[in-house]
Amino acid sequence: MxxxxxxxxxxxxxxxxxxxxxxxxxxxxxxxxxxxxxxxxxxxxxxxxxxxxxxxxxxxxxxxxxxxxxxxxxxxxxxxxxxxxxSRPNADEAPVIxxxxxxxxxxxxxxxxxxxxxxxxxxxxxxxxxxxxxxxGGEGPTPIWKPNTKTILPIQVIGQQWMWTYRYPSFGGFETTQLMVPKNTEIAFHVTSLDVVHDFWAYQLGVKADANPNEDDVAYVKPEQLGRFTVRCDELCGLWHGAMYSYGHVVAPTAFYHWATTTEQKLAANTKTLPPFAWTYTPGANGASGSLYPSNVDPYSKSSLYGSSTVKVKQYGASAAQS
Amino acid sequence: MASTITTPVEGSTGAPPPAQRMRNRPAWASQHLGTALIGAVGGYAFGHWIGNVIAAGYTVPQSNGQNDVAVVLGLSLGALGYLIGIGAFNYPIAKMFGREPLPEVAEEGWQRFFRFNLDHKVVGMQYVIVSLLFLFTGGLLAMAIRTELLNPTNHIFGAGTYIAVVGEHGTIMMMMASSVVIGPLGNWLVPLMIGSRRMAFPRVEATSVWLFSAGYLVILTALPLGGFPTGWTGYAPLQNQSTAGMDSYLVGFAIIGMGMILAGLNLGATIINYRAPGMTWGRVPIFVWSVLATTALLVFATPTLVVAGLFGVLDRTALTAFYVNEHGGSSFLWENLFWFFGHPEVYIMALPGFGIVGEILPVFSRRPLFAYKVGAAGMLGVALLSFFVWQHHLFQSGINPDMRPLFMLTTELISIPTGFIFLVGLGTLWKARIRFEPPMLFALAVYFNFLIGGVTGVFLSDVPVNVTVHGSFFVLAHFHYTIMGGLIFAFFGGLYYWLPKMTGKTLNRKLAIWHFWIMFIFFNLTFFPMFIIGLLGQPRRVFEYATRLQGLNDFSSVSAYILGSSFLIFAFNFVWSIYIDPKRAESNPWGSRGLEWQVPTPVPHYNFERLPVVVADPYRYDEPDQGVADFGTFGDPALSPGAAPGERVPHGHVQSSDDSGDFDPRPPII
Incomplete structure (x- = not known):
């Protein structure tokens, strides 16, 4: 120095x-x-x-x-x-330009x-x-970067104030609050909302996709470890946004198949009362628009407006589960 | 065309003009803040009544029994009444009826700060006061947020109160930050820095500050109206669902937005047209460049916010469906319109801060500003690019997926011109003679903080990393580092630097240094843990969180209290040094070469006796013999260009306008 x-x-x-x-x-x-x-x-x-x-x-x-x-x-x-x-010594010397x-x-x-x-x-x-x-990440209704495989398990994530529910279209479209995903399987989360904008954040899985009303937001994930993960809402959605969290589980493919088929049977009666499975649903008449607008559609009905498309779900069978 | 001052407002010298009679009215009859508030209350009551009449039976349960039409009309007419009450429309209305409007009179005394005043220095001080009001209100709300987050499960507020406090804090702070430098320092300094005797549009300028304060009052009404649950981003379906507090948000942002547009128009026109002879683009101070870049953002980005707010108001009152999905609108429309304003807004905040730092560094390191042209180009580059990055806020929102690499690219590109600004700072410090005065400490802290804010911004721009950190406390920490760590530190640096000129009083140096160290240390201790909290999975705006994160949150909260208390030191210093125990400041205490320091303190009503003729850029600290400008007032020791205290004051620094060949040969004016 x-x-x-x-x-x-x-x-x-x-x-x-x-x-x-x-x-x-x-x-x-x-x-x-x-x-x-x-x-x-x-x-x-x-x-x-x-x-x-x-x-x-x-x-x-x-x-x-x-x-x-x-x-x-x-x-x-x-x-x-x-x-x-x-204040250093020699600070006054000619400037160094x-x-x-x-x-x-x-x-x-x-x-x-x-x-x-x-x-x-x-x-x-x-x-x-x-x-x-x-x-x-959420890729919107028409993803362009998809997993390079044919067996993708679709799981619909439905955000609503203030909870998440999940529908499994490959198993008759039953709806539950439990999130089970099989290990080593390509999964497509179809995230949508019944009221305001939520954000589906499966923290440990590295998945985040906004749940927009009337939009099907697709995010792909391939779980590689068994265990529990946190699901939180990551977009301010009103009063109890902070309390909108739950857990999901990555389970072995056989265990998942067993859980899905038994739950499908158990909930068969409930499933009949649900609106038919669709990628998006009409937001509730008492939901986002604050009942300001005249609405002649039932809350949580199959959407007939923008974003609706024919639902073709490939059957996710036992063979895929065991592969 | 530049610097043509044809008819300055009358009354700067000589006998009081006949218009004096207006000001000679008793205080209660003339127009000031009191009449403005009366106008606001009257306007609100009238608008509320009209709204209830024309939209009777319109009350919806979701709005807590409040009629949105009545609230919106009340707030809008209240703001109008406020402006009428302060006298903002006297001039145009008089003109409209073919009467000769009363000329403005130069006022002295504290009352002028509470009136519709056309002097840019008074407007600047009014902005200082309103900005500090905004800042301290938002700061108190921040303390409330941190108090609630002390415990993950035991609550101090109800969920509704907490969400209202969060929204109010964010909105107030954003409104404040959008004007906190451009308003106070921009209005006060720009004419002085470019050698102009006035602003281009003094009435527009004065109206902007009164719109700014009207916005403050409007956004405060959100709390009694039940608050709004959307945070400062106001996302759409929730916006339609929300109670009447949302109207305050929408109307408030529209009012603030109009003030921002007016301020931007006036400042931009002033900088382009009112530069003194010889104040070429190559000599314009870097702060003026930053203000110029900001005015472009204000004028082109803010209208989007006003229009987006209008759409929201129409959705809530006239049952249009701009943002209502099931009736053909789209919630994405709000997200895009909001962030199309929202991201330039970020640079509306950041750029003037960089400008302040660029002014402070050369003075306290006695070096010319390094890479001046690159710095100015960087500011214009940031301003331009900032219009093309807004969708990075929507990476996970389900936008068109191929937009994401594009916006990742534009977002990362913006770090190149931002890097220029670092180059300017680091180059200026090279082998410098750094004096650690309070403004310099704040300026150095800006580089320290903004570096963290900028680098974490690159993490956020990377889409795969964004999946984890989007919407979490990581983002929160990131933008507090850029806005508070960058802009607010620069703002306080600027206040400590220029307040001696603005008020004519010396601020207590010891208190200022205490303020700096407490603010700097505890700012970092408050917000750095939030990066970790966010990475560990805590979303923004929650009031319940994982119990394992309590330690970090508590650490952050306690630091936040001390950070908050550091502002009390500033407030005490401000009040003590200016009002209670004032000590007269020298006209150029820091030995700056900036044009604004060469005029006497207090600055005369029209700044310069006659227009200065600028002969050099203001950063030539390496050439002590080089003059700054010809002021036409030879031999006045008060007007000697920058020499550090105790430094040799060179003679012959003033160059005569006759023998300098490189300035505009326009005739001297006035």
Whole structure:
């Protein structure tokens, strides 16, 4: 530090620059390695599904890129406030002005580096979005990135103030508050709402999709670990938004098939009283629009307006469950 | 065309004009805040009555028995009555009836802050007062939120009260933040910084501050009307379902929005047309560049909000169906319109903060602003790009899926021009001589905080990561880091920096430094844990959460109380140093070269005796002999350009307008 030659600004420049660079490189490498190996494997949402694993990997990669940027700026700021304070000795010497050519070079390389990083991030993010079939996010009624398999189990998620219910169209369309999903199976959550906008957040599965009235929002997920996951509403939906949470379970395919078929039989009488299965339903007459509007449709009826489509559900049979 | 001041408002010098008779009326008869409030109450009562008459039998159970038509008309006519009461329409109405309007009179004394005043410096101080009112109200509500979140299951508020408090906090803070710099500092400083004697449209400017304060009153009425359950985003089906408090939100945002548009029009026109001779685009201070970029956002983005609010009001009163899915509307319409305004809004908040930091850094590091052109380009780039990123708020909403990579790209692109602003700051600090005065501390903290806010923004823009963090406390922490950590820190830095000029009083330095350290440390301790809370799965706006997150939430809450108390230090300092024990400030205490510091304190009514002729950009701290501008007042020591206290004040710094070849040869004016 003391060797910074006050009379040779150019030498002093490179000396300070070397110090900053050394601190930066050391801290970045230590920080990145520590994060990747110590914290990385525990970063939410964990590894319960293909999509969650992808999200965790993505977060870790972004963190490893972001940490050196943060450390660079903080190192520079810290160095500046310590070394370049006005109360330091020799502070009154002639100002060290960056020559215009150097300044131009710094500006050009700054723009170039940030642009390359940003374009790289975009490419990486897009790949990570498309490869795991939309990365667990809601893709709207017409998804374009789908799992590369024919046996997809559709589960309809119906948001309503203030609970979630689920319909299983492959099993006669019964409706329940229990969410059971089979392991190692591609699942399509068809998220919709009967009143206001909710957001279906299956936290450990890495799934998040808005539940919009009159829209079928599809999100794909492939669970890879057995266990319980949290379901929360993630879009403010009124008074008891904070209390709108429940749990779901990833179970073995055979157990799921057993549960689904027995529940279908158990709830057969109830299912008959429900509106026929549809991808969207007309929001309740007493629901979102606050009974302001004249409505001649029953609440929770099959939607006949925008978004309705013929329902074709491939039978999710025993063979698929056991594969 | 620039800087043509043909008919400045009369009465700056000489004998009082005949119009003085208006001001000589007894106080109760002239127009001021009191008459404005009377107008507001009268307007509300009248509108409420009209609404009940024309929409009788319209009461719906969902609205707590409140007739939405009556509430909307009451609030709108109340705001109109407020503006009539303050006298905002005297001039146009007099003109309309072919009468010669009463000229405005330069007023002195504290009363001018409570009147419809056309002096941009008075308007700026009015904005300071209203902004601080907004800030402290929103801050108290934040304390209430943190108190409720102390315990995951035991509740202090009912669910309805809590959701109302959350919505009110968010809306008040957003309204405040949209004007907190552009209003107070933008209005006060821009004419001085560009060497103008006045604003382009003083009446428009004065109307904007009274609309701003009317919006404050309107949004406060949401609480007695039952609050609104939608948060500040006001998502649509819930908006239709909500009680009458929602009308305050919609009307309030529309009123604030109109104020923002007017402020933007006036500031933009002033910057473009009222620059002094020689104030070329290459010499315009960086703060003015940031204001210019912001005015573009204000003028082009805010109308969307006003229109979206109008649609909402029509849905709730006239039974249109803009946002009602089952009748052919779409809830996505609100989401898109709202965020089409909402994302430029974020930069309406952020950009002026960057501008303030760009002004403070060179002064306290005695270095020229590094990469000035890149910085200005960065601000314009951010402003332009901010119109193309709004759908990143809707990544998980079920929008067209191929929109997501596109908006991921635009969102990440915006970090390039934002990076320019970091380049400007870091380059300026290179081998500098940093003086740690309160404004500088705040400016450095902006870089510290905004870096975290910006980097976490990249996480949010990445769609796969967004699946986890969207709508969680992670987002909440992110935007508090950018808005509070960036904008509010910059705002306080700007206040400590410019208040000596604005008020003529010195603020207590020790208290300011205490304020800074408590605010900085406990801001980070409050909001950094929220990143972790969000990652661990806590959604926003909940009032029950997982018990395992109680420790982190409590830590955040306790830090928030101390953070909140740091503002009391500021309030005490403000009141003590300005009103109770005032100490006169020098005209240029920081040794700045900015044009605004070269005029005497208190700043004369029309800023400059005659228009200055600018000869250099304001950041040449490396060339102490270089003058800033020719003020036509040779030898006045009060007008010496920036030299640090104790620094050699060079002679011959004032360049005569006759021998300088590089300024506009327009004739001197007045």
């Amino acid at each position: 003391a060797t910074a030659a006050p009379s040779a600004p150019q030498g002093g420049n490179s000396h300070d620059l070397r110090t900053i660079a050394t601190i930066w490189v050391v801290l970045s490498i230590v920080g990145d390695l520590a994060f990747w190996f110590l914290a990385g494997p525990h970063i939410p949402p964990g590894r319960m599904s293909d999509q969650a694993r992808g999200a965790q990997f993505d977060f870790n990669v972004l963190f490893v890129i972001a940490l050196p940027v943060v450390i660079l700026v903080w190192t520079y700021l810290g160095f500046a406030v310590i070394r370049w304070r006005a 960056v020559p215009p050519r150097t300044a131009l070079r710094i500006q050009t390389s700054w723009i170039a580096i940030t642009s390359v990083v940003v374009i790289g991030l975009f490419g990486f993010g897009t790949y990570e979005l498309i490869a795991p079939a939309g990365a667990g």
